[in-house]
Amino acid sequence: EPEVTQTPSHQVTQMGQEVILRCVPISNHLYFYWYRQILGQKVEFLVSFYNNEISEKSEIFDDQFSVERPDGSNFTLKIRSTKLEDSAMYFCASTRLDSNQPQHFGDGTRLSIL
Amino acid sequence: QKEVEQNSGPLSVPEGAIASLNCTYSDRGSQSFFWYRQYSGKSPELIMFIYSNGDKEDGRFTAQLNKASQYVSLLIRDSQPSDSATYLCAVPNSGGGADGLTFGKGTHLIIQP
Numbered sequence: 001e002p003e004v005t006q007t008p009s010h011q012v013t014q015m016g017q018e019v020i021l022r023c024v025p026i027s028n029h030l031y032f033y034w035y036r037q038i039l040g041q042k043v044e045f046l047v048s049f050y051n052n053e054i055s056e057k058s059e060i061f062d063d064q065f066s067v068e069r070p071d072g073s074n075f076t077l078k079i080r081s082t083k084l085e086d087s088a089m090y091f092c093a094s095t096r097l098d099s100n101q102p103q104h105f106g107d108g109t110r111l112s113i114l
Numbered sequence: 115q116k117e118v119e120q121n122s123g124p125l126s127v128p129e130g131a132i133a134s135l136n137c138t139y140s141d142r143g144s145q146s147f148f149w150y151r152q153y154s155g156k157s158p159e160l161i162m163f164i165y166s167n168g169d170k171e172d173g174r175f176t177a178q179l180n181k182a183s184q185y186v187s188l189l190i191r192d193s194q195p196s197d198s199a200t201y202l203c204a205v206p207n208s209g210g211g212a213d214g215l216t217f218g219k220g221t222h223l224i225i226q227p
Contacts, residue, residue, distance in 0.1 A: 031212045043158060043202065045214030055212030091157050100146040100165070100206060103215060105157040 002026040004106035006092050012112045013082055021077045021109045023092030032075045033093040033103060034067065036060070043091070049075065079111075087113045116141045120203055120218035128226050133190040135221050137203030140184070147179060147186045150202040152220065158202055162188060193225045 005024045013019050025032050034046040047057045047067055054067065066078045075094075079086055089110050093103040117140040127133040139147075146165050150158035164170045164177040164186065176189040190197055200220040207213040 033214055035214070042219045043204075043215075043217040045207065045216065048212040048214050050212040056207065056214055058214070089157075098212060102148060102160045102163050104160065105150075108157045 002028075004092055004094055004104055006090075006106035006109050008109060009107065010110045010112070012114060015082055015084060015113050017082055018078065018080050019082060019111060021079075021090050021092075021111070023075045023077070023106055024073050025075055025092065025094035026096075026104060027073070029094035029096045029104075031055075031095045031098060032069070033095075034077045035091045035093065035105075036088040037091065037108075038085075038088045046077070082111075082113045084113050087111055116144070116205060116207060116216040118203055118205055118216050118218035120201075120221050122219055123222040124224050125221055126224045126226055127193050129193055129195060131193055133193045133197065133223055133225070135188040135190075135201050135203075135223065136185060137187065137218055138185045139203075139205050141205070142181070142184060143208075144181075144184075144205045146206060147177070148204040148215065149175075149177060149186075149188045150204060150217075152200045152202055154200075158217075161201070190223075195225045195227050198223060198225045 007022045032049045037043045047061045048055045089108045091108045092106045095101045095103045119138045149162045162177040164179045170177045174191045178187045202220045203218040204215040
């Protein structure tokens with residue numbers, strides 16, 4: 001069964017550095033998402049992406065964050081000037097049609113900011 | 115701002131019994147509802163989704179939707195120790211399109227052997 005793949009599985013970064021989290025959505029899916037989950041808290045929506053542009057973003061997704069689909073397969077989340085509070089699991093998800101269809105999640109990237 | 119509420123638990127159920135998980139949502143216009151299972155340190159895994167009032171069954175799992183009362187539930191029959199996990203209820207942020215999901219905090223289910 002097709003899967004959403006995310007790399008790396010664990011990223012350790014010094015505070016203030018930039019990180020790029022990578023995702024390969026399921027190949028025939030059109031809608032892509034990033035979520036984060038701080039340890040012990042609920043899964044929170046960050047941003048959705050369709051047709052090469054941001055469709056929706058939460059208040060968490062400020063100027064520190066950006067997303068890109070640099071080629072036909074990858075979908076990336078860039079976090080600039082990382083802060084301690086950015087430490088979390090970051091999940092990529094995709095769906096074939098719109099958000100009324102089930103979203104399939106990758107295994108996540110654990111981001112640790114030191 | 116949509117809200118999705120779940121009892122955080124833990125909910126402890128004996129092996130072989132029926133586990134009943136509940137979720138309420140704030141937006142009466144919500145059209146689709148998703149149940150995910152999340153093991154500790156892992157990603158959410160889709161279990162069930164439901165769009166229409168009533169019941170939807172898939173193996174040992176049954177999702178129940180009552181739009182008038184704005185709740186959705188998940189029943190797990192013949193509970194197994196491997197069902198021990200956190201169950202997340204989620205609804206799209208608005209009517210569809212490329213909206214993200216709003217998740218509840220999840221119910222921690224423990225199946226006692």
